[in-house]
Amino acid sequence: MELRGRYDALKAPPHSCWASWERCIDLERFRAENAYQSQAYFLATLDRYRLTTAYVEARDEQGWLRSLGEDGRFGAKLWPVARGLNVTRDLLDSILELAWLKEMLDFGMDDIIPVLDIGAGYGRLAHRFASLFPRGSITCVDAIATSTFLCEIYLKYRRCERCQVLPFDEIGELQAGQFTLATNIHSWSEMPLAWVKHWLGLLSDLSIPYLFLVPNFADFRTREPDGSHGDFGPELGRHGYRCISKSRKYRYSAVADELGVFPGDYYLFQKR
Ligand SMILES: C[S@@+](CC[C@H](N)C(=O)[O-])C[C@H]1O[C@@H](n2cnc3c(N)ncnc32)[C@H](O)[C@@H]1O
Numbered sequence: 557m558e559l560r561g562r563y564d565a566l567k568a569p570p571h572s573c574w575a576s577w578e579r580c581i582d583l584e585r586f587r588a589e590n591a592y593q594s595q596a597y598f599l600a601t602l603d604r605y606r607l608t609t610a611y612v613e614a615r616d617e618q619g620w621l622r623s624l625g626e627d628g629r630f631g632a633k634l635w636p637v638a639r640g641l642n643v644t645r646d647l648l649d650s651i652l653e654l655a656w657l658k659e660m661l662d663f664g665m666d667d668i669i670p671v672l673d674i675g676a677g678y679g680r681l682a683h684r685f686a687s688l689f690p691r692g693s694i695t696c697v698d699a700i701a702t703s704t705f706l707c708e709i710y711l712k713y714r715r716c717e718r719c720q721v722l723p724f725d726e727i728g729e730l731q732a733g734q735f736t737l738a739t740n741i742h743s744w745s746e747m748p749l750a751w752v753k754h755w756l757g758l759l760s761d762l763s764i765p766y767l768f769l770v771p772n773f774a775d776f777r778t779r780e781p782d783g784s785h786g787d788f789g790p791e792l793g794r795h796g797y798r799c800i801s802k803s804r805k806y807r808y809s810a811v812a813d814e815l816g817v818f819p820g821d822y823y824l825f826q827k828r
Pocket residue numbers: 571574591592593674675676677678679680681697698699700703740741742743746747751
């Protein structure tokens with residue numbers, strides 16, 4: 557409530573999807589089926605998770621699927637895909653995203669990688685990133701008070717010491733040159749264009765060289781407060797970000813691209 561009061565007092569653009577979605581988050585079961593991560597389909601969901609797990613496992617040279625593991629805490633939906641193996645969408649998506657980034661940016665397991673995660677939710681990516689990369693550090697920011705609050709609690713619970721959660725009204729503390737990579741996963745599609753412009757302006761001011769983007773759709777549409785759509789595609793270029801790589805999430809399998817868990821596109825942008 558204190559954070560919400562602080563965020564409400566700021567002169568910021570109105571929210572769209574999250575103006576109502578924030579109120580639906582269960583603070584004790586924040587990893588359950590909700591607006592942070594949709595985990596269930598209507599049909600054949602366990603089959604989809606089995607297929608996706610086999611896809612992840614086949615490419616998982618570093619053994620992240622088993623080393624990261626999943627305990628289902630805070631209500632996450634566990635899928636018993638094989639004997640002794642339970643997975644979640646949190647686990648599978650995080651492995652695919654981090655493996656893609658590692659390959660595209662060619663970073664080693666011991667590299668110093670300072671990341672800024674925008675729209676960080678409860679800290680899903682931060683938790684997995686900090687667990688895998690011993691010298692990686694990640695700063696989580698969000699403009700929804702409940703997300704900032706849960707992210708702080710969750711990352712403390714997971715003992716992620718190299719993760720920082722920065723409240724939205726303290727973002728002015730960030731410094732140019734501090735980050736190598738910014739990430740935005742399933743977030744810009746859920747906010748108004750005015751907000752995406754705000755965040756791109758920040759990335760540009762901070763001179764962050766790379767941006768990893770995972771939109772919800774095949775295009776760069778936003779959601780405006782009146783229910784209409786904006787387009788943040790042109791804004792990326794206007795802020796100096798050009799696409800250097802784009803892949804399907806399940807790029808090695810057309811079957812997984814059709815039947816896997818929540819297919820989509822991964823983009824890497826570089827600042828001119
Ligand atoms: C679908 S969740 C994704 C969370 C996280 N990136 C992940 O992949 O697990 C969308 C996130 O966008 C955040 N969000 C909504 N409006 C925002 C805004 N105007 N600025 C920054 N983040 C926002 C929400 O609070 C939420 O954390």
